[in-house]
Amino acid sequence: MKYVDxxxxxxxxxKLSKDIRREANPDRHYNLMEFCxxxxxxxxxxxxxxLMPPNVRFVxxxxxxxxxxxxxxxxxxxxxxxxxxxxxxxxxxxxRVPASGRKSLLKxxxxxxxxxxxxxxxxxxxxxxxxxxxxxxxxxxxxxxTTPPSAVAIKQAEAEGxxxxxxxxxxxxxxxxxxxxxxxxxxxxxxxxxxxxxxxxSHVSSIIGSQPxxxxxxxxxxxxxxxxFEPLDVMQSTLMLIRxxxxxxxxxxxxxxxxxxxxxxxxxxSLVAEVLELRRSFEWRGLGLVPYSALQIKKTFAEFDAEKRxxxxxxxxxxxxxxxxxxxxxxxxxxxxxxxxxxxCTPENxxxxxxxxxxxxxxxxxSYGRFSQPKSQPKTEQEPVV
Amino acid sequence: xxxxxxxxxxxxxxxxDTATVALGEVKKDVSLALVQxxxxxxxxxxxVGYALNKISTEEAERTxxxxxxxxxxxxxxx
Ligand code: SF4
Numbered sequence: 001m002k003y004v005d006x007x008x009x010x011x012x013x014x015k016l017s018k019d020i021r022r023e024a025n026p027d028r029h030y031n032l033m034e035f036c037x038x039x040x041x042x043x044x045x046x047x048x049x050x051l052m053p054p055n056v057r058f059v060x061x062x063x064x065x066x067x068x069x070x071x072x073x074x075x076x077x078x079x080x081x082x083x084x085x086x087x088x089x090x091x092x093x094x095x096r097v098p099a100s101g102r103k104s105l106l107k108x109x110x111x112x113x114x115x116x117x118x119x120x121x122x123x124x125x126x127x128x129x130x131x132x133x134x135x136x137x138x139x140x141x142x143x144x145x146t147t148p149p150s151a152v153a154i155k156q157a158e159a160e161g162x163x164x165x166x167x168x169x170x171x172x173x174x175x176x177x178x179x180x181x182x183x184x185x186x187x188x189x190x191x192x193x194x195x196x197x198x199x200x201x202s203h204v205s206s207i208i209g210s211q212p213x214x215x216x217x218x219x220x221x222x223x224x225x226x227x228x229f230e231p232l233d234v235m236q237s238t239l240m241l242i243r244x245x246x247x248x249x250x251x252x253x254x255x256x257x258x259x260x261x262x263x264x265x266x267x268x269x270s271l272v273a274e275v276l277e278l279r280r281s282f283e284w285r286g287l288g289l290v291p292y293s294a295l296q297i298k299k300t301f302a303e304f305d306a307e308k309r310x311x312x313x314x315x316x317x318x319x320x321x322x323x324x325x326x327x328x329x330x331x332x333x334x335x336x337x338x339x340x341x342x343x344x345c346t347p348e349n350x351x352x353x354x355x356x357x358x359x360x361x362x363x364x365x366x367s368y369g370r371f372s373q374p375k376s377q378p379k380t381e382q383e384p385v386v
Numbered sequence: 387x388x389x390x391x392x393x394x395x396x397x398x399x400x401x402x403d404t405a406t407v408a409l410g411e412v413k414k415d416v417s418l419a420l421v422q423x424x425x426x427x428x429x430x431x432x433x434v435g436y437a438l439n440k441i442s443t444e445e446a447e448r449t450x451x452x453x454x455x456x457x458x459x460x461x462x463x464x
Contacts, residue, residue: 001410003392003429003446012453038389091434120435122417145390149436152419203390206431206439229389232453258446259431259439268420268438 003258007230008046016235017051024242030056032241033331034199035178037064037359038229044368046231056238059195059331060361062177062286065142066093067353067360070283072315073170074099077139080168081105081113084310087131089124090139091146092117097356098349100317105139121153128157128165137306138167145203147171147295148268151275154297154304168306169297172282174204175212176293180284181330182220195331197241199234200226202256209264213252221250228256275301283316285353286325320345323352328361335362342366390433392441395426407432 024030034040040060043049049058062068078099081088088105095106095117109115114134118124121138128136140150150167157165178198200213205226213224223244227237237255244251254260275298282294297305306312319325323345324338335341335354345351347363354362393407393414403418407430417436424430430437 001392002394003441006446006450009453016453041389120417122435145433145438148420148438149417149434152417152436203431203433203438206390233449236449236453255449258442258449265420265439267422271420 004230007228007232009232012232013046013051013235016232016239020051020056020235020239020242021053023239023246024053024056025246026053026055028055028245029194029196030238030242030245031059031194031196031331032056032199032238033059033061033181033195033197034227034234035061035063035174036199036201036204036229037067037357038202039199039227039234040064040361040364041359042229042231042234044364047368048231048234051235052238056242060328060364061181061331062284062329063143063174063201064357064359065146065172066097066357068172068177068284068286069094069097069141069170070285071099071317071319072283074105075103075315075317076312077168078103078105078108078113080137080139080306080310080312081115082108084135085114086135086137086310087114087116087127088137088139089116089118089127091119091141093357094139094141121149125153125156125160125162125165128162129160132164134164135309136165137310138165139170140167141170141172143172143174143201143204144207144272147272147276148207148265151271154275154301155271157304158301163303166304166306166309167297168312169276169295171276171295172284173293173295174201174208175216176290177284177287178213178216180287180290180293182216182222184330195222196245197223197225197250199237199241200224200252202226202228202233202260205256205260205264207265207268209262210252210254210260211262211264217250217252223250224252226252226254226256226260228259274298285319286329288326319353320351325352325354325362328354335365338362390431390438392429393432395424395428395430395437398424398426405430405437407437 105115124138210226217224225237225240276295277298279294279296281289281291324333327333350356354360393409395405396408397406421437429441431439
């Protein structure tokens with residue numbers, strides 16, 4: 001496929017690997033955090049780590065919206081579907097995520113709740129139009145990439161006078177989470193954890209641009225390279241980070257110029273700003289409460305806010321004891337450091353957030369098996385760079 | 387979850403503000419509510435039924451060129 005295959009070339013990957021080995025200084029370490037689950041997935045799927053010298057290490061961040069959604073919010077969605085008898089629409093990724101009491105949206109749907117998997121917010125509007133006597137709620141999650149489509153749907157519902165449509169908004173913001181990681185005591189205390197540089201999100205940045213990361217690069221003196229999701233993009237970005245670190249620079253650079261600009265997509269940004277506003281604080285699974293890290297629906301669109309329309313209790317559910325997700329998400333520990341990894345906790349029966357979706361660090365370790373302990377069986381064959 | 391995929395616009399319905407895109411063999415209708423000035427033949431990134439952004443052909447070529455140049459350099463340098 002155009003703009004995909006070219007960025008997976010085996011020969012170029014070998015060349016880039018050589019360049020990286022040549023330029024990485026053997027006397028220092030390069031701990032590079034990829035924020036996005038998309039990068040984590042690419043690194044594992046194409047075995048990018050194998051093409052790196054031993055002192056270049058990828059640290060996996062919290063950038064998977066399914067993984068960081070707190071259990072309490074899934075409990076809320078289940079309650080909406082069961083108690084309030086709404087048609088609950090959600091993206092497919094969310095259906096299997098385990099909530100309290102071993103429930104999931106998929107399970108309650110099998111028990112008779114009306115849960116529907118949608119591909120797009122346009123599908124939700126269609127369902128609302130076709131079921132005027134039912135309440136239709138969209139369970140909205142995702143980072144800045146997935147937020148604008150929710151804003152568009154709310155505006156469209158208003159224009160059409162669609163009264164039975166509302167949104168249960170769980171949209172979260174990437175810059176706030178990166179800041180939270182950098183400010184955590186473990187990362188700030190010099191010498192305990194090292195994150196030397198960041199791969200900036202690709203598709204999030206296609207909306208918000210590269211500009212929001214300039215603050216971190218400056219404030220925390222860490223280089224950021226906005227990187228595409230294909231394996232060669234990740235490798236080229238690694239090289240760019242290594243060069244910055246070698247030269248003592250900490251700037252925002254953009255490898256993914258074919259899509260990302262400094263300003264981002266202004267039209268999408270202004271649609272979001274019209275409909276949504278910052279929440280004072282929001283819980284992230286694995287990170288806890290993070291200030292100003294999520295969005296809520298503005299008062300002017302309150303009639304489309306499921307949190308106003310229905311009584312949705314605030315519930316905090318804690319992760320299983322022994323789960324190391326909070327430390328894994330900050331780069332302090334690795335999945336294999338967790339006692340539950342691969343024994344009690346597997347993708348079929350996840351205990352913590354990092355095991356929930358294929359983009360989580362624990363799930364990636366498990367599926368691609370290279371780092372797994374003998375007791376865990378690799379589930380998926382690694383795909384070489386083609 | 388944030389993964390968007392590149393696709394080429396093969397038809398535009400201005401009234402509905404939608405486009406038909408080709409993803410390899412597959413055709414799909416997507417909303418154009420989030421993009422500006424897209425034209426037939428443009429490549430766009432598709433995510434949850436919306437075109438998010440145009441893909442710049444020149445920049446894509448330039449990035450690939452960058453990889454290739456380094457490859458040439460490698461041939462010269464032992
Ligand atoms: S293996 Fe499971 S329990 Fe352990 S850190 Fe990962 S998600 Fe948490």
